[in-house]
Amino acid sequence: MTSHLSVARTLDRCTVLGPGSRAVIWVQGCPLRCRGCVAAETLPFEGGTSRPVAELADWLCRLDGIEGVTFSGGEPFSQAGGLAELLDAVRERRPDFGAMAYSGFRHEALRRGGPERLALLERLDLLVDGPYVARRHGSLRWRGSDNQRLIPLTDRYARALAEPDTTAGIELSADADGSLSWAGVPPTPGFRRRLEDRLAARGFALHTEAPEER
Numbered sequence: 001m002t003s004h005l006s007v008a009r010t011l012d013r014c015t016v017l018g019p020g021s022r023a024v025i026w027v028q029g030c031p032l033r034c035r036g037c038v039a040a041e042t043l044p045f046e047g048g049t050s051r052p053v054a055e056l057a058d059w060l061c062r063l064d065g066i067e068g069v070t071f072s073g074g075e076p077f078s079q080a081g082g083l084a085e086l087l088d089a090v091r092e093r094r095p096d097f098g099a100m101a102y103s104g105f106r107h108e109a110l111r112r113g114g115p116e117r118l119a120l121l122e123r124l125d126l127l128v129d130g131p132y133v134a135r136r137h138g139s140l141r142w143r144g145s146d147n148q149r150l151i152p153l154t155d156r157y158a159r160a161l162a163e164p165d166t167t168a169g170i171e172l173s174a175d176a177d178g179s180l181s182w183a184g185v186p187p188t189p190g191f192r193r194r195l196e197d198r199l200a201a202r203g204f205a206l207h208t209e210a211p212e213e214r
Helices: 053-062 076-093 107-111 115-123 191-201
Strands: 004-014 022-027 049-052 068-072 098-102 126-129 137-140 143-145 149-152 170-174 180-184
Touching: 004 053, 004 076, 004 180, 022 053, 022 076, 049 053, 053 076, 068 076, 076 098, 076 115, 107 115, 107 126, 180 191
Parallel strands: 022 068, 068 098, 098 126
Antiparallel strands: 004 022, 004 049, 126 149, 137 143, 170 180
């Protein structure tokens, strides 16, 4: 049994990385090296914070006003067993808790994966699959390039998926220590660099554990 996950960052509430209001967990480590990834800090498998699955489950269950969680990264399917275990632990207390994940791998490849990857797929309601391709960047809902797909794995989000396929935008937040971070999928490439430059010109710096453009 997997008892810990390597986590780059968490967010209590987000409305731009999946349907409704949801928590987000960015895992640490990705075997892919997509050109244009703006979160190089989440790529190495070294680093991140080791978080007990039980602790993360308690955190998710305490959050009010969210309907589910989104797994991003990093590559969630590199820690598929721990994430499947996490969803089981949460759904023991919140049976109707929704789950969405990003993956740089195609759905077809994940289905040919090992038992842990299949276990996570079986527990998800929605998958965004495929690598980020900078030359195919688009202003799309919850994803960065037009090769990526929104794949419903249950009918939970059927109504949301019927809405227009346009960007959900980004959210900028200030942490308790005064640091800034952002979440979402920018409608234009190069967003993080431009944002950092503009903030630096005003004496601000982005939190280094920012999510990637996906």
